[in-house]
Amino acid sequence: MRVSEGDVDVEAPDPRDGSSEGAGDAVFFNPEMELNRDLTVAVLRAYESRVDGSANVGAESPADRTLSYLDAMTATGVRAARAAEAGYDVTAADVDPEAVELARENLALNDLPGEAVESDANVLMHSERFDVVDLDPFGTPMPFADAAVAGTRKLLCVTATDTAPLCGAHFDSGVRTYDTVPRNTDFHREMGLRVLIGALSRVAARRDVAVEPICSHATRHYARTYLELTHKATAADKALQWLGFVHHCEDCLYREHEFGRIAHPPEDCPNCGSARSSTAGPIWLGPIVDREFVDAVADEVTPNMGEWKRVSRLLDTLAVELDTPTHYDQHRLCKQWGAPANKLETFLDDLRDAGYEASPAHYGGTCFKTDADVSEIREAAEPAAASDRE
Ligand SMILES: [Zn+2]
Numbered sequence: 001m002r003v004s005e006g007d008v009d010v011e012a013p014d015p016r017d018g019s020s021e022g023a024g025d026a027v028f029f030n031p032e033m034e035l036n037r038d039l040t041v042a043v044l045r046a047y048e049s050r051v052d053g054s055a056n057v058g059a060e061s062p063a064d065r066t067l068s069y070l071d072a073m074t075a076t077g078v079r080a081a082r083a084a085e086a087g088y089d090v091t092a093a094d095v096d097p098e099a100v101e102l103a104r105e106n107l108a109l110n111d112l113p114g115e116a117v118e119s120d121a122n123v124l125m126h127s128e129r130f131d132v133v134d135l136d137p138f139g140t141p142m143p144f145a146d147a148a149v150a151g152t153r154k155l156l157c158v159t160a161t162d163t164a165p166l167c168g169a170h171f172d173s174g175v176r177t178y179d180t181v182p183r184n185t186d187f188h189r190e191m192g193l194r195v196l197i198g199a200l201s202r203v204a205a206r207r208d209v210a211v212e213p214i215c216s217h218a219t220r221h222y223a224r225t226y227l228e229l230t231h232k233a234t235a236a237d238k239a240l241q242w243l244g245f246v247h248h249c250e251d252c253l254y255r256e257h258e259f260g261r262i263a264h265p266p267e268d269c270p271n272c273g274s275a276r277s278s279t280a281g282p283i284w285l286g287p288i289v290d291r292e293f294v295d296a297v298a299d300e301v302t303p304n305m306g307e308w309k310r311v312s313r314l315l316d317t318l319a320v321e322l323d324t325p326t327h328y329d330q331h332r333l334c335k336q337w338g339a340p341a342n343k344l345e346t347f348l349d350d351l352r353d354a355g356y357e358a359s360p361a362h363y364g365g366t367c368f369k370t371d372a373d374v375s376e377i378r379e380a381a382e383p384a385a386a387s388d389r390e
Contacts, residue, residue: 077103125151
């Protein structure tokens, strides 16, 4: 079937054709990842300006300034084609020869320059370096993380679709894969994203490389982060200081965090005295975006993108979301209190009127962030029961 995304057309196997036989063999095309790819294009456009405006101004001609981009598991090549359309010098790699052929055809179909190569991603990333590397594997990216750090000069883009291990719902798999203790909390999507960034920061540090997440988001299906790399040991030391632990009460939803590599969990919940407190970590506790960069990305979202409205909404939220390492779900809190949920905007205004910082959070429509703790949130913003209203 022919699929149009952004300014490119690609041939992709129709997922419905694979239902009877060989479904697992067909080159994979996931239409649900269109938002992910739209955002990638906007990030790549904004990143070109970011690099142009800083380190690479010394390049002698515009051609020298073209950044190289590796789509390490390219499948149909749709992401690679869109990166080429955005002006990148593209390599589309896949271990499956059918995928490589399809990616090559799809680049040609759009008259786009670029190379399609048959290679195992790890082999390629250990033998060549690219300015930007994009990892979009089935499930966890961790088996490719070390090679990806080795093969990336500037920007490492990573998708993880194994949300259950990431957020602690599949605990043993999460521990094994991400070398941390993930916990299944009421802020599970954020847990997953911070487990992922934390694990990648540790892998990078082994190679004296620092990561800085300049754009990141998590949805029901996956977590995605764009990490700007600095190849310098002292920078790596500094980046690791963003690692730490979250202590979380399963009864009253109180949580606190601490930086460092040694956890000091409270014996009982400081808020309600419950012994049902759990600790997650080490995870990434630092910022997940660079707000100025997010604004620049938002300027690169164009109406020819199929998901431009959702991408714009996501970026608008990321631009104002507080940096606190956990968020709350307003409906969950109201249910806990036996109070009717009011409009999130009203709820956040009540918190701000009481002197706290408050923002929506992109993890869901009822999610928010604040520097108030659970009892302070209740004091400031618990909606009155209908019978209490005048
Ligand atoms: Zn508690």
